Amino acid sequence: MTGAKAPPPIIVLVRPQLGQNIGKAARAMLNFGLTEMRLVAPRDGWPNPDAGPAASGADIVLAQAQIFDSVAEAVADCSTIYASTVRRRDLIMPVVDPEEMATAIASSPARSAILFGPERSGLETEDVAVASHIVTVPINPEFGSLNLAQAVILLAYEWSKRQTLSQPPAKDGEPPAPHAELEGLIEQANAELATAGYFHPPERMQVTKNTLRTIFTKAGWSSREVKAVRGVIRALTGSRQR
Amino acid sequence: MTGAKAPPPIIVLVRPQLGQNIGKAARAMLNFGLTEMRLVAPRDGWPNPDAGPAASGADIVLAQAQIFDSVAEAVADCSTIYASTVRRRDLIMPVVDPEEMATAIASSPARSAILFGPERSGLETEDVAVASHIVTVPINPEFGSLNLAQAVILLAYEWSKRQTLSQPPAKDGEPPAPHAELEGLIEQANAELATAGYFHPPERMQVTKNTLRTIFTKAGWSSREVKAVRGVIRALTGSRQR
Numbered sequence: 007m008t009g010a011k012a013p014p015p016i017i018v019l020v021r022p023q024l025g026q027n028i029g030k031a032a033r034a035m036l037n038f039g040l041t042e043m044r045l046v047a048p049r050d051g052w053p054n055p056d057a058g059p060a061a062s063g064a065d066i067v068l069a070q071a072q073i074f075d076s077v078a079e080a081v082a083d084c085s086t087i088y089a090s091t092v093r094r095r096d097l098i099m100p101v102v103d104p105e106e107m108a109t110a111i112a113s114s115p116a117r118s119a120i121l122f123g124p125e126r127s128g129l130e131t132e133d134v135a136v137a138s139h140i141v142t143v144p145i146n147p148e149f150g151s152l153n154l155a156q157a158v159i160l161l162a163y164e165w166s167k168r169q170t171l172s173q174p175p176a177k178d179g180e181p182p183a184p185h186a187e188l189e190g191l192i193e194q195a196n197a198e199l200a201t202a203g204y205f206h207p208p209e210r211m212q213v214t215k216n217t218l219r220t221i222f223t224k225a226g227w228s229s230r231e232v233k234a235v236r237g238v239i240r241a242l243t244g245s246r247q248r
Numbered sequence: 249m250t251g252a253k254a255p256p257p258i259i260v261l262v263r264p265q266l267g268q269n270i271g272k273a274a275r276a277m278l279n280f281g282l283t284e285m286r287l288v289a290p291r292d293g294w295p296n297p298d299a300g301p302a303a304s305g306a307d308i309v310l311a312q313a314q315i316f317d318s319v320a321e322a323v324a325d326c327s328t329i330y331a332s333t334v335r336r337r338d339l340i341m342p343v344v345d346p347e348e349m350a351t352a353i354a355s356s357p358a359r360s361a362i363l364f365g366p367e368r369s370g371l372e373t374e375d376v377a378v379a380s381h382i383v384t385v386p387i388n389p390e391f392g393s394l395n396l397a398q399a400v401i402l403l404a405y406e407w408s409k410r411q412t413l414s415q416p417p418a419k420d421g422e423p424p425a426p427h428a429e430l431e432g433l434i435e436q437a438n439a440e441l442a443t444a445g446y447f448h449p450p451e452r453m454q455v456t457k458n459t460l461r462t463i464f465t466k467a468g469w470s471s472r473e474v475k476a477v478r479g480v481i482r483a484l485t486g487s488r489q490r
Contacts, residue, residue: 144409145279151305160401199484241445
């Protein structure tokens with residue numbers, strides 16, 4: 007877990023074209039707890055009336071968005087800058103994947119920023135050159151078609167996985183029952199099955215019982231579930247006994 | 249690449265509403281190398297003219313999409329089924345995060361499926377009850393607003409990350425039975441229990457059935473074990489019928 011010492015990354019949209027995509031990016035950010043958006047020379051100016059509806063409620067991100075004329079100005083207060091793009095032949099710089107980027111951001115006390123290019127063309131060489139690293143999402147080489155909001159959400163998601171913001175790790179609902187309860191179930195089943203003539207021929211009985219034990223043990227049922235299964239067995243045999 | 253031993257998951261869209269969202273989901277899938285889409289009762293029928301343009305070139309996914317009337321039919325050949333949803337109060341079943349799901353899928357030789365609900369309402373309890381696990385994306389608790397394609401892309405991305413790993417570790421034992429076999433067991437149990445008067449009072453019947461479904465699903469039994477349990481049920485009720 008990272009504490010206050012590792013600030014969240016700033017999302018920088020470089021010359022974004024459609025207001026709708028700015029809104030979708032804001033929504034993607036807020037889904038994973040990112041709130042600081044910076045816009046470099048948005049094509050249609052700012053504010054953009056198309057952004058709000060597409061943000062689906064992430065208005066706070068749009069309201070706080072800051073506008074800059076150049077990438078250099080937008081990241082002036084940031085120490086580590088990632089350019090989200092494919093590997094570039096024209097620039098030699100470290101290339102990381104989203105996990106490596108997220109780990110680095112979550113363990114750095116310095117401010118970081120992630121640059122995303124315009125929807126159609128992506129980042130220019132000059133934009134990427136401002137960055138210290140390239141971050142590339144490993145994508146299907148035969149069908150690479152990530153849109154802006156998708157690129158933002160994948161990187162925001164990787165970042166958030168390292169945060170306390172995320173819910174506590176998911177756990178199974180209930181612990182398995184104490185062994186004695188499972189043993190009670192197995193005894194009940196064996197007794198009822200013996201009465202029903204299930205263990206036939208007799209010389210196979212132990213093998214069959216072992217199989218049943220494995221089946222019941224493997225299930226990993228909780229106390230509540232063991233009780234329910236015992237009730238089921240009672241119900242299934244009940245009419246017979248009456 | 250993991251090879252034939254760990255097949256990619258099938259993406260099942262349950263009662264999707266807009267063709268556009270089906271197309272976006274197809275694009276999200278193909279971005280990370282998933283191609284098998286199944287549709288359960290799409291609201292506006294199929295094919296849907298809005299799907300193609302939104303797929304941005306992922307036409308092969310749409311062209312191969314299969315249509316089913318019910319969730320159970322759509323996953324009949326799948327052994328492990330994940331329901332993409334938030335944690336449910338009405339069902340007690342294992343909850344995993346995307347990483348845990350992806351690791352499990354990438355190391356299992358059995359077919360798996362991931363269920364996604366309709367855009368507005370999400371999966372119904374009955375849909376989730378078909379699954380063996382809930383998969384929940386850990387999201388900003390104050391702004392959870394993942395759309396269908398975003399949920400698909402995050403899970404597809406996590407899956408694809410495991411594909412660079414060499415091969416799945418060998419698993420002990422037998423793979424879980426195909427879902428249709430489990431469904432047969434559940435139907436048999438329900439029918440016998442109904443005969444035995446187990447579902448009482450009637451208004452609790454559906455809840456009780458969901459609980460039993462979870463109990464049987466959680467067990468992860470193989471084909472051989474499902475057959476054995478069916479034999480047990482037959483034996484327990486057999487003397488009654490005689």
